[in-house]
Amino acid sequence: MKEISCKLLVIGAGPGGYVCAIRAGQLGIDTVIVEAGKPGGTCLNVGCIPSKAMIHAAEEFEKVGHMAGGSSPLGISVAAPVLDLGKTVAWKDGIVSRLTGGVAGLLKKAKVKTVYGWATFRDGKTVAVETETGTQIIRAETVVIATGSATVELPFLPFGGPVISSTEALALGEVPKKLAVVGGGYIGLELGMAFAKMGAAVTVVEALPRVLAQYDAELTRPVVKRLTQLGIEVMLGANAKGVKGGALLVETADGKSARIAADKILVTAGRKPVTEGWGLDQIxxxxxxxxIKIDDQCRTSMRGxxxxxxxxxxxxxxHRAMAQGEMVAEIVAGHKRSWDKRSIPAVCFTDPELVTAGLTPExxxxxxxxxxxxxxxxxxxRAMTKLGEDGFVRVVARADNHLVLGIQAVGQGVSELAAAFGLALEMGARLEDIAGTIHAHPTQGEGFQEAALKALGHALHI
Known part of the structure; x- marks a missing residue:
């Protein structure tokens, strides 16, 4: 067996792991990173990036479809569009390939040694990695666990055949005529809306009383309206029970049984941490x-x-993982570091998009x-010129000193406002800071300034 030693070992080359390794390498730390698949983890390979590529393709296809139908208010008319999903997937795969190659190049530039294989702990300082060429033993002074998460599989809807996860959904060769989506959270609605735009008849089955339950109802109202416009049927308070004869079996809110005919059944029941298979029982x-329990500097209960x-x-x-990874690398290098999770924005790429940062009104x-x-x-x-009038920006602040506590938005393209929202919270902005910042006109970002002015009692344009 080969053996190598290093100061820092990072297990997992997802967003958190590779950022941690790159920053450690920049700081001169002898670093090794282990990855069982491709650099970039779930996010880059089968999650964030490929899903956004498919969502964009679906949006473009729908836009052209409206133009072909003669219903575009822009006065543009074209022939009926045709979607070659295989070509779309190939384009998406090309983007992923370029980015994974970029991550590998950045690790090399930072002088990080990459070992491909599955790592298993032998003790708190040693792992064995099963590689294509045999077992590699790695001993490290400090170890960072960045094993990520995996799709939750429902026991009564095991993956296989017509039952797919988001990974398979992003690699389909053709658009299913009928798609059933189990789960009305952000993954289910992002992909469900995309496939509806590409021509699928979509049904969403959600056990809770409303979709996107992690957001407040006022914020999600424009999304619910858009679901109806896209012809997506939403079954609330309903529970998926299994699959039989090309149909999803469902118990409806009133306790009755229903069958939803479906060519594909997309299960989006959440994600679970990857804590098995890498020797957690050995440490x-x-x-x-x-x-895994951590403190505010990502330390576990075991030293090192x-x-x-x-x-x-x-x-x-x-982006939470990335921030943690950068911080840990600097702590290992001897720097004093901490982070404030209050300013982490969350984005839902539905239509329209949702952004939240900080506290909700409640x-x-x-x-x-x-x-x-x-x-x-x-x-x-600007929103009107983009046919994006649905939605709003909302600012929540303390009444006594006007300190901004939270910012939310729903609307076309509002994901790009996430940076401004996060910055305002990170810098401890008050309503007067946002209101007094000159925002470029015409931009949707002006809505941020106007929301702050509204909270102060003197909005200018409403």
């Missing part, structure tokens, strides 16, 4: 439920072992009296 780590990303709990977001009310400013995109010139 003594405290757990927080199903996640850190954990970052999805394996450590919610929110399971790539959460903020628990800490005292608040002010809320909300500005509709129906009064925003």
């Amino acid at each position: 003594d780590l405290d757990m927080a439920g199903k996640f 072992i850190y954990a970052i990303g999805d394996v450590t709990g919610e929110p399971m977001l790539a 959460e903020a009310k628990a800490s005292g009296e608040i002010k809320i400013g909300q500005f509709p995109f129906a009064a925003n010139g």
